[in-house]
Amino acid sequence: MPRAEATPQRAIADMVGREMGLLAKRPPAPQGDVLLSVRNLAREGVFEDVGFEVRRGEVLGFAGLIGAGRTDVALALFGIAPATAGTIAFEGKTVTIRSPEEAMRLGIAYVSEDRRQLGLSLPMSISANITLPILGQYLNSLGLVRRSEETATAEAWRKRLSIRTPSVDLAVAKLSGGNQQKVMLSKWLNTKPSLLIVDEPTRGIDVGAKAEVHAIIGELANEGMGIIVISSDLPEVLALSDRVLIMREGRQMAILDGEEADQERVMTAAMGGHVHAVPA
Numbered sequence: 001m002p003r004a005e006a007t008p009q010r011a012i013a014d015m016v017g018r019e020m021g022l023l024a025k026r027p028p029a030p031q032g033d034v035l036l037s038v039r040n041l042a043r044e045g046v047f048e049d050v051g052f053e054v055r056r057g058e059v060l061g062f063a064g065l066i067g068a069g070r071t072d073v074a075l076a077l078f079g080i081a082p083a084t085a086g087t088i089a090f091e092g093k094t095v096t097i098r099s100p101e102e103a104m105r106l107g108i109a110y111v112s113e114d115r116r117q118l119g120l121s122l123p124m125s126i127s128a129n130i131t132l133p134i135l136g137q138y139l140n141s142l143g144l145v146r147r148s149e150e151t152a153t154a155e156a157w158r159k160r161l162s163i164r165t166p167s168v169d170l171a172v173a174k175l176s177g178g179n180q181q182k183v184m185l186s187k188w189l190n191t192k193p194s195l196l197i198v199d200e201p202t203r204g205i206d207v208g209a210k211a212e213v214h215a216i217i218g219e220l221a222n223e224g225m226g227i228i229v230i231s232s233d234l235p236e237v238l239a240l241s242d243r244v245l246i247m248r249e250g251r252q253m254a255i256l257d258g259e260e261a262d263q264e265r266v267m268t269a270a271m272g273g274h275v276h277a278v279p280a
Contacts, residue, residue, distance in 0.1 A: 026218045026240050028258070032056030034092075035226040036195055038077075041086035046072045047250035050086070054195065054226040059217065061241030061261075062230040064270045068247040070230045071113060074197045077228075078110035079103045091194070104133065107194035111184055113203060113230070115177075119184045122173035126165060127154035129172050130186045157186035161216060178209025185216065196220060197228045202236060214240060234263055246270050 001010070034053050042048040047069035054060050062070040075081040077088070079097040088095055090106050097103050103110070112118040120129055131138050131150050138150050154168035161182040165175060172183055181201070188196065201217065202210040217240055221227055231237045237244055244261040246253045246269040253269040268274075 024239060025258075026059070026214070026221075028242055029057040029059075029218075029221040029224075031058050031242070032224060035090070036077075037089040039087045039089075041073065041076065041083050041088065043072060043076055043081060044084045046081075047076075047247070048085075050247075050252045052245055052252075052255060054228060056194070056224045056226050057221050058242050059221050059227045059229055059240050061237035061244040062228060062247065063234060063237045063244050063266050064247035064253075066232060067249070068270065069250040070247050071199055072250070073247075074110060074199055074228065074230060077103065077197060078108060080110075104191055104193075107192070108197070109188035109191050109193035109195070110197045111188050111199060111201065113200035115180050115184050120172050120180060120187075123171055125169050126158070126163065126172055126175075126183055127151050127168040129183055130154045130157055130168075130190055133187060133191050153190060154186075157190065161186055162212060176205075176209070178205040178212070181205050181209065181213060182216075185213070189220075193225070195226045195228070197230070199230045201229060201231065202233065210236075234266060238263065238266070248272055 033056055035056050036054040038053070039051045041050040050073055052060065062073070064070050072081065076083040077097065079099040079102050082098050088097060090108070095106060097106070097108075100110070116122065121132070127150050131153060135145070138145050138153075140146055151168060157163065158165065158168055163175075163179050163182045163186070165179065172180055175183065185198075198217065202213050205213070214236075217227060217229065229237065229240050238261055241258065241261065243255055243257050244266060245255045246266055248270055253272070256265060256269075
């Protein structure tokens with residue numbers, strides 16, 4: 001288009017295929033039983049007294065300024081940096097999570113905020129990345145990977161998440177940021193989690209891929225998955241979440257439901273101001 005006609009709104013509409021305006025609010029999904037219940041969770045010197053619930057079909061957003069402790073709570077729930085106090089109940093049973101293996105056995109998956117350093121093995125193929133967390137399920141009696149089964153799994157995720165690639169044998173390093181993000185989502189969805197924690201789900205990807213990732217999160221919630229979304233992009237948190245938990249300097253400041261949560265209230269809490277909060 002001519003430069004004079006190239007407005008941000010027009011460019012976004014052409015990339016996404018529709019007008020977006022502000023990020024569209026995700027329609028709420030039917031919510032089921034409480035999946036995760038956290039009480040007085042703490043990691044000494046990092047965060048303290050965090051408590052909330054996540055129901056099946058619910059998206060709980062974590063908001064706050066950088067350094068607020070949002071990711072640290074996720075690392076505790078996934079067993080990377082375990083909590084030192086408090087209780088975690090999953091599917092009605094009190095559990096102790098001391099490692100990612102224990103978290104995965106329960107049905108918890110964590111999509112890291114840093115896909116290039118922590119989330120993906122860039123030189124490896126798409127199919128190898130997707131099966132990596134549960135590679136043992138793809139080994140034969142000799143300990144060799146059943147390539148046909150691995151490829152079939154990767155092809156299924158390529159179709160479901162619209163990963164744009166000529167082949168699932170392609171190295172992940174050769175994909176765009178948005179497609180790398182979809183591979184990382186596929187990798188953890190392939191573990192068949194009940195609870196998905198997604199940290200900065202659309203950092204460093206274009207607006208078209210961002211809309212696709214938002215749609216995927218909405219579909220997963222509609223299927224009954226419990227989801228925690230951590231994002232520094234406040235409009236993203238507000239668009240995706242049924243409720244928003246706000247943190248500041250390692251402390252939980254408030255939990256707001258979808259009707260209450262707006263940018264002003266969330267930022268007031270993130271800066272240490274008082275807002276009316278829905279009980280956890």
